[in-house]
Amino acid sequence: xxxxxxxxxxxxxxxxxxxxxxxxxxxxxxxxxxxxxxxxxxxxxxxxxxxxxxxxxxxxxxxxxxxxxxxxxxxxxxxxxxxxxxxxxxxxxxxxxxxxxxxxxxxxxxxxxxxxxxxxxxxxxxxxxxxxxxxxxxxxxxxxxxxxxxxxxxxxxxxxxxxxxxxxxxxxxxxxxxxxxxxxxxxxxxxxxxxxxxxxxxxxxxxxxxxxxxxxxxxxxxxxxxxxxxxxxxxxxxxxxxxxxxxxxxxxxxxxxxxxxx
Numbered sequence: 295x296x297x298x299x300x301x302x303x304x305x306x307x308x309x310x311x312x313x314x315x316x317x318x319x320x321x322x323x324x325x326x327x328x329x330x331x332x333x334x335x336x337x338x339x340x341x342x343x344x345x346x347x348x349x350x351x352x353x354x355x356x357x358x359x360x361x362x363x364x365x366x367x368x369x370x371x372x373x374x375x376x377x378x379x380x381x382x383x384x385x386x387x388x389x390x391x392x393x394x395x396x397x398x399x400x401x402x403x404x405x406x407x408x409x410x411x412x413x414x415x416x417x418x419x420x421x422x423x424x425x426x427x428x429x430x431x432x433x434x435x436x437x438x439x440x441x442x443x444x445x446x447x448x449x450x451x452x453x454x455x456x457x458x459x460x461x462x463x464x465x466x467x468x469x470x471x472x473x474x475x476x477x478x479x480x481x482x483x484x485x486x487x488x489x490x491x492x493x494x495x496x497x498x499x500x501x502x503x504x505x506x507x508x509x510x511x512x513x514x515x516x517x518x519x520x521x522x523x524x525x526x527x528x529x530x531x532x533x534x535x536x537x538x539x540x541x542x543x544x545x546x547x548x549x550x551x552x553x554x555x556x
Contacts, residue, residue, distance in 0.1 A: 374405030
């Protein structure tokens with residue numbers, strides 16, 4: 295639940311969430327809430343500095359320097375900031391999962407750090423739905439081999455689908471495509487056994503926690519570094535080609551050195 299009780303003011307250089315005092319006596323300090331009562335309560339902190347006070351949670355993480363200037367650091371929860379805009383991961387996931395060409399089994403969207411860039415760049419981890427070879431005499435489902443990249447035309451179609459349904463800043467900069475049957479390591483996090491991506495019943499499954507939540511922390515940690523991502527295909531957005539292109543080690547270095555336009 296939400297923290298209740300005395301909170302601490304962040305020290306100089308220490309990130310902290312921006313909160314705003316809620317009062318009923320001032321119209322610019324009122325917070326009437328949302329239609330969803332539960333969502334309203336999640337945005338309110340109570341008894342923060344003294345008994346009875348209420349503060350609005352902005353979800354923005356800021357840092358203050360020694361001169362008193364504030365700098366944006368990150369977004370909390372299932373949103374992140376890119377190009378000065380807030381990106382809702384659920385909105386992007388909904389768009390990707392609604393694609394019919396290619397069909398998406400599942401997806402999870404998160405933000406990753408990019409050297410020299412403010413905020414986080416969007417990255418989507420997707421599981422392509424099983425496909426059927428129409429030229430085959432059998433109805434056995436077929437996948438691209440684990441070593442084969444998804445057809446470029448499928449990526450172009452997915453990119454086009456995203457451009458029609460999302461603003462440019464919300465379209466994932468990086469794409470991670472799950473490969474069926476890839477060997478993954480089981481890990482534990484906070485004493486919860488993680489269920490990893492496997493080829494189960496002909497379907498590539500997304501990494502889930504024991505409570506069936508997407509394992510975003512692990513995905514964020516691996517980021518878009520080809521050295522950390524094993525068994526999956528990595529792609530980066532090409533604005534000129536209007537699609538995602540394979541992310542090689544050489545291209546990764548260009549991004550790290552801020553020589554590639556994202």
